[in-house]
Amino acid sequence: MPLMDAQEMHADGRRYVLVCRSVDVVERRGYRVEIDIEHDLALFRVDGQVRCVTNVCPHKREARIFDGFVADGTVSCPLHAWRFDLCTGANVTGQAGLRTYDVIERAGRVWVNVPE
Numbered sequence: 001m002p003l004m005d006a007q008e009m010h011a012d013g014r015r016y017v018l019v020c021r022s023v024d025v026v027e028r029r030g031y032r033v034e035i036d037i038e039h040d041l042a043l044f045r046v047d048g049q050v051r052c053v054t055n056v057c058p059h060k061r062e063a064r065i066f067d068g069f070v071a072d073g074t075v076s077c078p079l080h081a082w083r084f085d086l087c088t089g090a091n092v093t094g095q096a097g098l099r100t101y102d103v104i105e106r107a108g109r110v111w112v113n114v115p116e
């Protein structure tokens with residue numbers, strides 16, 4: 001049983017930060033969470049599961065992934081259409097991918113593993 005307080009919890013020795021409510025993350029639309037300057041995140045719901053990737057596109061370093069077009073478990077950056085797998089972060093055209101973050105969804109809340 002993880003230790004838990006209002007804003008973070010620890011599970012398997014890793015820190016998870018409370019980022020939003022479950023209802024905030026819906027299918028086919030991104031949800032942006034800015035935790036700090038190093039962690040600008042984009043959350044998506046894919047086949048019922050919440051997935052989290054960095055919101056910063058590796059192409060031009062623009063923070064727009066949350067606003068991308070979502071289809072078939074991927075998101076396309078709205079600026080130049082680089083396309084990324086939302087489970088692995090891989091760029092489906094073989095270029096640089098997105099960093100992924102582990103997610104726990106529990107009791108109507110979404111927690112993301114953010115290293116300290």
Ligand code: FES
Nearest residue numbers: 057059077080082
């Ligand atoms: S900034 Fe995302 S594809 Fe160019």
